[in-house]
Amino acid sequence: MTSSVPWKQRLSAGTEAVQDDVIRWYQDTREGKAYVPTMVWGTLQTEAYATVILRQVVDFLGVPDDVPAGVAKRMRRQEVLYDGEHHYDVILGEQALYTNVGGPEVMQAQIDRLLRDIDLPSLTLRILPTAAPVDMFPVHAFNIYGHSDRAHVELVSSAVDITEQSELDLYCAAFDLLRRGAVYGDPAKELLRKARSFWACAPLGTGS
Known part of the structure; x- marks a missing residue:
């Protein structure tokens, strides 16, 4: 089964209630997977990064602030990352490290957070990588x-x-193909450091 709820309806009372959901x-999910090509996965966002994102959501949709x-x-x-009871397999597109959310200072702190947490057991x-060969269309x-x-x-x-098994199978197959093209460990850290260097050299006036 596939169910769809408009954001304006779901956020009719603001963003806090959705975050409760x-x-x-996450508390009920011991194992999870995420593919996020153009921004940082929500459970790894810094407070400053998340503030920019949710502010954009509120302003765009016109929901309660x-x-x-x-x-x-x-x-x-994010407590699920530290309780020793959960594990998440997350693929970020390299573009996520360069999408300007809040400007250089916010982005540097966000990438520092990723470098800090990349070795978490959870x-x-x-x-x-942007130019990685992947046997999967974007x-x-x-x-x-x-x-x-x-x-x-x-x-x-x-x-x-989405809960229909035939559709879920396609999402799992897509994740496996994307995972084959992704890097982790030291190569992933190198891409993070490269992105941090980019933001360290970016003009401070390039905020969003």
């Missing part, structure tokens, strides 16, 4: 929860949850 999903509360809950969601963080970001129990996709206008 996401916290429950509770950004500080939503950000606080997004930070709480996390397998891979970077898909696809949107998605999350897979549990043992392929549900896939979650966020579109411009709505959030989509």
Whole structure:
């Protein structure tokens, strides 16, 4: 089954309530996968980075402005990385390290966070290089929860949850192909350091 809920409906009470839902999903999911090609995965975002993202969401959709509360809950969601009971396999597109969210200072701190957490036992963080050969056509970001129990996709206008097994199988197959093209460990750290150097040299006036 596939269900779709418009963002304006889902965020009608603001961003905090949605973050509560996401916290429950992550707490209930011992194993998860995520592919995020153009931005940093929410559970690894710094407070400053998350503030920019949620502010953009509120301004774009015209939903109630509770950004500080939503950000606080997004930070709480990250507790699953440190409780020793969860594991997440995450692929970031190299572009995610260069998409300008908040300007050079925010981006440098965000990449420092990724470098700090990349060796967490709860996390397998891979970077898909921009020019990597991948046997998969370009696809949107998605999350897979549990043992392929549900896939979650966020579109411009709505959030989509997929539970139909034949569709879930396709998402799992896509993730496996993307993972084959991605790098982890020292090569991933090198891409992170390269991106950090880029932002360290970027003019401070290039904020969003």
